[in-house]
Amino acid sequence: MRLIVRFLPVVCGLLWSTACARGGAGSSPAANVVLAGSTSVQPFAERWAELYADGAGLGQVTVPAGGSTAGIRAEREGTAHLDMSSRALAADEATGLHAITVARDGIAVMVHATNPLRALSLAQLRAIYTGEIRSWRTLGGVDAPVTVITREDGSGTRDAFEHLVLTAGQSVDAHALVTAYSGGLRKMVAEDPHAIGDVTFSQVDERVRALAIEGVMPSEVTIASGAYRLLRPFLFVSRGEVSGAARRFLDFVLSPRGQ
Structure with a gap:
């Protein structure tokens, strides 16, 4: 894979959605995380998920695709912990959502x-x-x-x-x-x-x-x-504050090993 990635610590303070906000999915170390959205980001998210599971053993990360717009919709509907988007959010999509650049393409x-x-x-x-x-x-x-x-x-x-x-x-x-x-x-x-x-x-x-x-x-x-x-940009998009399994996975993605 030849995606250009950069570690971006300046944006790590953004608030992110949590597995707990989806009915307690982030309440235990072995909780699963669901990502949805961009088919362009998907191969890299799958690789992150593979490395995360092998290195930490902290639960499964599943990565269905469907497109950036579908992922943003899933995020709003609460059917995914994080959306994968291969484009910036439109003005009418950004309300109530937070985006962080995890790579550039x-x-x-x-x-x-x-x-x-x-x-x-x-x-x-x-x-x-x-x-x-x-x-x-x-x-x-x-x-x-x-x-x-x-x-x-x-x-x-x-x-x-x-x-x-x-x-x-x-x-x-x-x-x-x-x-x-x-x-x-x-x-x-x-x-x-x-x-x-x-x-x-x-x-x-x-x-x-x-x-x-x-x-x-x-x-x-x-x-x-x-x-x-x-x-x-390649983005992860979320609503609310991050914690639990989603936070741990996001921290891994932004870590030197993840990047």
């Missing part, structure tokens, strides 16, 4: 491994996703239609991508293909020589190829430095 724009294209400007990327550019020939490639693949509404990746790339009033082209999972999107791009898609940086592997945006390739170095433009 780059959104990679990827194409098929055989695509000769190496880089895009933000203006070109915007034109592709809004449907203004529909052929690879316009970008110096083959005379073939561009297959735009994006995430579903409610996805934190899609929300962050639209915020970072599109301008006010613009939306992703209605002809774009839509998928519910980052891994599924990568698979679709890997199988279509004319496809382009956007995913969390951790999903880029030898089956696809990331493009430079504004002359900068996504990498651990460029994401950490902020040189790569398509950046977003």
Whole structure:
């Protein structure tokens, strides 16, 4: 996994929801913690959960996904201890909720491994996703239609991508293909020589190829430095004060070992 993570002690004083606030789930050291939300954050939360259980033996952490918006809804409804979000909270969502950055991620724009294209400007990327550019020939490639693949509404990746790339009033082209999972999107791009898609940086592997945006390739170095433009936070979101099992897990995530 190639997510860029940083230890952020300055925000550790934020209040967080507790397992106790969900009917006493945090009242014993062996209590379970339930996370819900972003499929982009999910692989890292699962790894944190694995290390936490192996190192501390303090109970099970389960990590169902479903998307950032679904996770925020689950947090409000009290069906999860912590929400995983791959985007910042909207103004109408933030009331009564607290968010803490547990990692930072780059959104990679990827194409098929055989695509000769190496880089895009933000203006070109915007034109592709809004449907203004529909052929690879316009970008110096083959005379073939561009297959735009994006995430579903409610996805934190899609929300962050639209915020970072599109301008006010613009939306992703209605002809774009839509998928519910980052891994599924990568698979679709890997199988279509004319496809382009956007995913969390951790999903880029030898089956696809990331493009430079504004002359900068996504990498651990460029994401950490902020040189790569398509950046977003990975958040845990909660309501109320943290304690019990949820607090212990969050402390582990923010610890040097967790980071």
